[in-house]
Amino acid sequence: MTRIVTIVVRQLPPTSTEAKLELGWQVDENWSPKFWQANGAAVGQHVTSDLVTVPSEFMARHGIIIAQSGSGKSYFLGRLVEELLLKTKARVVILDPNADFRAVNQLKPSIVGGQNEEYPTEELSSYKSDWTKIKKTVFRVNPSGRDGGTQSFELWWPNVNIDVVAQELSLIQRAEFAHCHRFVGLMARLFESSTDHQLPQGLDGLLDRCEQLFFHSKQHDIDNGETFVSSVIDNFRDLFGLRSSREKYEALQRALMPTKYVSDDTGRFYFSRARYFQLAGVLSDRPHAEEYSQRRLTVVDLPSIPDLDTRSLAVSSTLNLAWRVARSEWENALMASPVEDHRVPTFVVLDEAHNLIPNDPRSFSAAAVREQFRTIAAEGRKYGVFLLVATQRPDRLDTQILSEFENKAIMRISSAQVIETIISQLGLTGREASMLQVVPSLGVGRGVLLGRWSGFEPTRFATAARRTVEGGRSLRSEHWTHR
Numbered sequence: 001m002t003r004i005v006t007i008v009v010r011q012l013p014p015t016s017t018e019a020k021l022e023l024g025w026q027v028d029e030n031w032s033p034k035f036w037q038a039n040g041a042a043v044g045q046h047v048t049s050d051l052v053t054v055p056s057e058f059m060a061r062h063g064i065i066i067a068q069s070g071s072g073k074s075y076f077l078g079r080l081v082e083e084l085l086l087k088t089k090a091r092v093v094i095l096d097p098n099a100d101f102r103a104v105n106q107l108k109p110s111i112v113g114g115q116n117e118e119y120p121t122e123e124l125s126s127y128k129s130d131w132t133k134i135k136k137t138v139f140r141v142n143p144s145g146r147d148g149g150t151q152s153f154e155l156w157w158p159n160v161n162i163d164v165v166a167q168e169l170s171l172i173q174r175a176e177f178a179h180c181h182r183f184v185g186l187m188a189r190l191f192e193s194s195t196d197h198q199l200p201q202g203l204d205g206l207l208d209r210c211e212q213l214f215f216h217s218k219q220h221d222i223d224n225g226e227t228f229v230s231s232v233i234d235n236f237r238d239l240f241g242l243r244s245s246r247e248k249y250e251a252l253q254r255a256l257m258p259t260k261y262v263s264d265d266t267g268r269f270y271f272s273r274a275r276y277f278q279l280a281g282v283l284s285d286r287p288h289a290e291e292y293s294q295r296r297l298t299v300v301d302l303p304s305i306p307d308l309d310t311r312s313l314a315v316s317s318t319l320n321l322a323w324r325v326a327r328s329e330w331e332n333a334l335m336a337s338p339v340e341d342h343r344v345p346t347f348v349v350l351d352e353a354h355n356l357i358p359n360d361p362r363s364f365s366a367a368a369v370r371e372q373f374r375t376i377a378a379e380g381r382k383y384g385v386f387l388l389v390a391t392q393r394p395d396r397l398d399t400q401i402l403s404e405f406e407n408k409a410i411m412r413i414s415s416a417q418v419i420e421t422i423i424s425q426l427g428l429t430g431r432e433a434s435m436l437q438v439v440p441s442l443g444v445g446r447g448v449l450l451g452r453w454s455g456f457e458p459t460r461f462a463t464a465a466r467r468t469v470e471g472g473r474s475l476r477s478e479h480w481t482h483r
Ligand SMILES: Nc1ncnc2c1ncn2[C@@H]1O[C@H](COP(=O)(O)OP(=O)(O)OP(=O)(O)O)[C@@H](O)[C@H]1O
Pocket: 067, 068, 069, 070, 071, 072, 073, 074, 075, 076, 116, 117, 118, 119, 392, 444, 445, 446, 462, 463, 464, 465, 470
């Protein structure tokens, strides 16, 4: 006899200690925050039910904000990031295309409730000290004192993602390029692990010596072990000092082995690319992985990077670092008992997401970057890496990734075609799909939460005030609209 067993899957309620992220305000039929309509409403006087909140546990999914230009996506994204940083232990990495988070170290002066349509949930004094304590860094090319807390990039050349650099090359040359990069990576590790003070210092030292060794190995028979090691000792004695052991030279020979497969031209091209990115100002002088793990917020200021190739390199390498750290933490966690698992999730935040995760990448490097996002979208949950993106063009965003977003916020969209795309690509049905009828008429900062973080019950909201200064700027009409 066949028995039919019905399994009811219920969502577990969040534990009591879990924080609730305060994303917005409950709204009335005119989409005005109900709390702020009452006479005498004042900052901090509300109760939790006046707010639209999301249990922090529900954030552990990929999330997307969709709205047309000027409707308040970036502002809402900013509030979300602030809540994640203030209320949880999560790590946040922002790939910032509009310099919107450049001023993330600066808090706005106290906002008077409801003024300028900004609706704060608390006084500046109640979060100022917590915000200041959060370890955060904005990376940009040529940081200046005026930026307030920005820093030079920390990309270590041996760790950069070679796929985006080798974009112009043929398949064979790309393989050669990868061999060359492997050689430089092995050399960097050899230098780092050695206690010898005579080793070359910094990126300049590493690239200079690697380039010399590369061409030395091209002119000598690397397969002839004894003779080759002697020739390296004769020509590069200063590398490990006079008292250096033969094993060190043999390790060096092993590191040089991949160069057998690299032509002189590709080698030359490889080192010139490395110098190009060094001059573009995105490479650091030493490895920095440890500092990344200790930081809560990393912002990559993309507009400060002069050209698209270098931007792709910075994005790709930042993703690589976040991914490698999350994977290695996962591997370590598997060896320890569950109670000792102290990992935190990483949120990769990307505004204007259709530019870096497009349906039709225009170059090999753009495709390589998209591939990294696809990997995070498909496998990120296992390692605790989640995408949090905003876009006004869901029709131009990679459809493979679009289907992975479980948390969605939709703000004003007047295009019926874009609304259709959202419904079909995000698989919205029933109440969630019919809710989208209202989005063409929404005001700035108004929207609906859909999907997991709203318990699959469409939730209308007015964004709660952003606390940090928005960096990106539009034209100031009071300045240019008259003579
Ligand atoms: N909830 C809000 N309360 C008050 N002002 C807001 C709110 N949301 C957005 N704004 C303001 O509205 C303007 C547009 O917001 P925002 O830049 O976030 O829009 P956007 O959707 O990201 O636009 P774009 O696609 O052009 O980047 C900004 O000046 C912002 O300060």
